[in-house]
Amino acid sequence: MKHWAIVLLLLFVYGCKDSTFKNNTSVINEEIILPDTTLIPNDEFGKAVAYGRQLLLNTAYYIGPEGINGKYLGNKMNCTNCHQQAGTKPFSFNLMKSHERYPQYRARENTVITLAQRVNNCVQRPHNGKPLPLDSKEMIAILSYLKWINSFVVKVDSFVGSKNLSIKFPAVAASPERGAQLYTIHCQRCHGADGEGIYTADSSGYTYPPLWGKLAYQPGSSMHRVIMQAKWIKANMPHDLATWQKPVLTDTEALDIAAFVNNDDIHQRNQPQTFDYTNPKTKAIDYGKGPYVDTFSEVQHKYGPYQPIIDYWISKGLKPSY
Ligand code: HEC
Ligand code: HEC
Numbered sequence: 001m002k003h004w005a006i007v008l009l010l011l012f013v014y015g016c017k018d019s020t021f022k023n024n025t026s027v028i029n030e031e032i033i034l035p036d037t038t039l040i041p042n043d044e045f046g047k048a049v050a051y052g053r054q055l056l057l058n059t060a061y062y063i064g065p066e067g068i069n070g071k072y073l074g075n076k077m078n079c080t081n082c083h084q085q086a087g088t089k090p091f092s093f094n095l096m097k098s099h100e101r102y103p104q105y106r107a108r109e110n111t112v113i114t115l116a117q118r119v120n121n122c123v124q125r126p127h128n129g130k131p132l133p134l135d136s137k138e139m140i141a142i143l144s145y146l147k148w149i150n151s152f153v154v155k156v157d158s159f160v161g162s163k164n165l166s167i168k169f170p171a172v173a174a175s176p177e178r179g180a181q182l183y184t185i186h187c188q189r190c191h192g193a194d195g196e197g198i199y200t201a202d203s204s205g206y207t208y209p210p211l212w213g214k215l216a217y218q219p220g221s222s223m224h225r226v227i228m229q230a231k232w233i234k235a236n237m238p239h240d241l242a243t244w245q246k247p248v249l250t251d252t253e254a255l256d257i258a259a260f261v262n263n264d265d266i267h268q269r270n271q272p273q274t275f276d277y278t279n280p281k282t283k284a285i286d287y288g289k290g291p292y293v294d295t296f297s298e299v300q301h302k303y304g305p306y307q308p309i310i311d312y313w314i315s316k317g318l319k320p321s322y
Contacts (some may be wrong), residue, residue: 011206032160033096034088045144052145055079055138056086059127060205063138070138074128074197074270075216081209082126082223082234088149090161091235091244097162099143099150107282107321116143126217128270165230165244167251169310173303174226174252179260182253186238187211195267212267219288220272223261226302227286227322230254259303262288285309285322293318 033274037053040046055062060076062069071286080086087095102115119142120131132139153159190208191197210216222228234254235244242248249257260266277283280293288302293316296309306322313320 006310010019022076031151031154032090035149039290040148043189048144049148051137052141052143053086055142056083056145058205064205070136072123072129072132076203076205077127077217078205079122081206084148087146091165092161093164093232094162095146096149096159099147100153107279107284108276110277110279110282115146119143125221125272126223128218161244164228165235165247166235167231167254169304169306170255171254171305171306171307173300174255174259176256176263176266176303177261179256179258182249182257183260186249187257190239195261211261212269214268216269218270218272219264220276225284225286225288226258226262226304227256227306228284229258229262233257238312248310255304281318285313285320
């Protein structure tokens, strides 16, 4: 065969791989799924789904400190403040796969937990609340809603935004000082100079939720982890400008701001009664509370540089999570 023919053949083979094979899989893998709420069934189950959706959107109104259907939460944040669009927005702690992912082993509790227990973890940590009874109308509604949004997920490994955006780690530690300046530029106009947020007109919830203080999430919440928060704000904040396709903040800026927001020496928060992760081998590397399986300090775990910690874990045959 002449040289040019071989080249053409190779081009053809690779061309096929690229355009047909790869594109086909990516079409399935990269679907964006937004459940159509007009399809909520018109029956008893559908009523539970619809109430569950309302609970995610207006959590404080129903079950907040002055909730009309029960007083469970310790603050007036709504689930949707973090799990945006009632858990369906890509790269915003998306909840569409949750129903099929539980019961699941959780590193924090070092045991297998159900989805209902996982929901209560968020009621207790970011919302500083007391757990919803497992047989309450509210818990059943939230679980029904999570089951319903899961029914839109094609059974593939992943869809766009089911996980968080990833972050590249700089060689230096995240800096609360640089973060403070960036906060003034990018965040303060909505979340306030003191991170206090702004209530809605009837104070039943927030137009701009708080980022620290007694009414914000507590340090036991995963939002308090610097890497975890940086991935989220990169895709979602500033609220009116950033999209996951076009973030406003660089990775380093997102980490610096998360370091500032989550620095408890600068900002007060409600302290949890217990810090969990009883098994240090499964502790997220950006969890700022020891003991650890390595000798890196709490400060380095919280603010980085993270790469040396990750490299150390891998060299010991451990699996770092972050
Ligand atoms: C301050 C932010 C915040 C608020 C408010 C919040 N959560 Fe979460 N939630 C998180 C974070 C962070 C995670 C962990 C995400 C991860 O591991 O990728 C999480 C995880 C979850 C999960 C587990 C998802 C999975 O598939 O493993 C569920 C379910 C959940 N939240 C439900 C709720 C519900 C219901 C509410 C309202 C009652 C709520 N959350 C309020 C931040 C929040
Ligand atoms: C234009 C107003 C606006 C700006 C600017 C903005 N946010 Fe937000 N932020 C919001 C709104 C609104 C929500 C609630 C999202 C929802 O309910 O969909 C939110 C939610 C959040 C949350 C999760 C809920 C909570 O209170 O813990 C965090 C964290 C956050 N923002 C951080 C930031 C950071 C960091 C910046 C700056 C980089 C920023 N935001 C800039 C409006 C804004």
